[in-house]
Structure formats: structure tokens, C-alpha cells
Amino acid sequence: MKTWVNLIFILVVTSVLAQNNLVYMELGGNGGIFSLNYERSFPRAGGIALRAGLGISFFEFEKESVNYESTTQCLFCGIFTDLPRTSFSLPMSVHYPIDLKNGNYLEVGLGSTWQLSKKSLLVQYGSLFFRRHFGENRKWIWKVGLTPILGVIGENVDKSSEPTLWYGISIGRRF
Template identity: 25%
Template sequence: MDHQHNSSLLLVLIFAIAISFGARAQTETETFTAKNAVYLEVGGSSGRYAVNYSKIFHQKGKLKLNASAGFSMWRNEKLDSKTSWLPVIPLEVTALYGKSNHHLEMGFGFTSFLSTSLKLVSETFEFRDKVVFGAFIPLRVGYRYQKPEGGFFFRVGYTPIIDFPPRTGGNWSFNPYWAGVSFGKSF
């Protein structure tokens, strides 16, 4: 299974590099009038998938700063065989570097989610499902296609994840095998 993840990650990175090398030389920096975007992300900072809204809040020359927030629901099987859907909120800040349509995108985020864990009830010695808070920090290095005047929006990125256990005293972990792709519209 690890070989399959490594191959998929390598394929995404080669694709992103090929697109960036294929980009035409851009001679002058264009001011973005379409600073908003709505898009679907699969993988990436959302963990699985999310619908996101992003906004370019600063631009100067080739550099643009972007913030995004999203929403998703993760399916969770409970101990009593019932299915529950728990919310996920990915937040991200990225810097875009490029003159016109093609950009290098780098940044980080914070993704919070709810999940269930088993809790032992000491009076009855039964296990019960308990909803717990979880979070991870996604990092991003990737390619972003976005026209200054708006329209089709696309990005692909390498997004390793730093997982940390809030309030549980557990160990932090690093997952270097993660990537994501996004499609949407900027306006």
C-alpha cells in the first residue's frame, strides 16, 4: 500500500512540475480583479474533501496572499453500528508567486474535526462512543492556475500533514504522503 501512495504522490508532483514548465513566459504582472474563488478540494488540506471559499487579501507585484476556509462532513461508524456524520473545518493561508495565470503556491493551514473514540464506563464496564476534537496542520507546496480576471480555477499540491492530539497528551506525528487537487471558479 505504501508503494501505491508513493507512486500516486510522485505522479501528482511530476504533473505539477510539467504544467509549471509548460507555462509561457509572462512579461508583466497583472492586477487581480477576481480575488474570490469557490472550489472543491479532494485530499489536500481538507483531509478527504471539502467545499472551500478563498480570497486574495493582499497583492503586490508577483506576490499575492490568500486565505481560505472550507467545510466537509466525514462519515464515522459508531460502536452500535450506526453511522454519524461529523464536521470538518479546513482553514489555510497561502502565498502565490507569479505574474499572470500561473503561480507557485506555498502555505500552511489548520484543520479541525470531530471524531469518535471508545470510552470505558467504569460503573457498567461497557464501552461507549465519545465524540472527541481532533486537528492537524497541513503544509502546501504546489501549482495554482487562476486568471486575474476570473474564470476557471485549478490547483494541485503536495500537502504533508502534521497530526497533533489536542488535550490528549498523545504523540505528534508527520505524514509526508499526502497531496490534493482543487477545481472551481474565481470571480
């Protein structure tokens, strides 16, 4: 039993030291406005990577009217009434990096983002990102790309009320 515990410990430590983990911040992209993400790549599976994050989103995908009975209820009518509500988002995806040489990668993938609000939504998207590894031992990354929205699941969804193409930019560190 002790041998198995030691073997599992060695496998876990070597997999962590192999820099298959990545933590990054993303503006726009899959999470909405902002997200903090963890990514794990699996070199034995051809480099496929799984990503999970926690973010803030403003996608509503529904038409909602705001009615005020008097101007005293809305001090800044016309300025703030059209701003969308923000909600927490949980972006999750699987993607495949294509090596373009010299620390450059093209990422292609699919994912879903669960938005937690009064009317929760599940947004499916594709992703196409250019990714660059840089710095000492190439531990740092930045990436920029597109996340087209493929579908939305939820109550009273009006997908035409939101953009179908979203952009993202990220920076993070491998460990």
C-alpha cells in the first residue's frame, strides 16, 4: 500500500512540475466581461486542454423594459436605464492547441458558459485564439481571439438581442 501511495505522489508531483497547469485572466471572451480561469492540458491526450473559470457577464439574451413612474425614482434616466445587469458566469471549455513553432499556438475549441442570474442561461460557443508563450522558460502566456456564440439555452431567450461574435484577450502564467 505504501508503494502505491508513493507512486501516486510521484505522478502528481511530476505532472504539476511539467507545467501543464495555467492560470489566466481574460477580458471579454468566454466568461463575459472578465474571468479568472484555470486550464489543465493533457500531453498524453495530444495536448487537449480543459478550462474552468469564474467570471462576470452581462449577457441577458432577452428584452426587458424598465418603467419608472416618476423622475424621482430615476435620477439618471436615460443614462443608466439601458445598462445590462451583471451576473456571475462559469465558463468551461475543451480546446486543442496547434503548435505553430517558437512558442506560438492556434487554439480551437468548444465550450459552455453558465450564467447565474434570476434567469440562468447556458451559452454555447466556439473559440479560436492565437496564443504566445514568452518569458523565462516560456512560463507566461498571452492570447487573443474570437468566441462566436453558437447557441443559448434558457427561458424567454432572444439570441438576436446580443452579439453573436465576441472577442477576448488574456494573460497568465503556466506552472
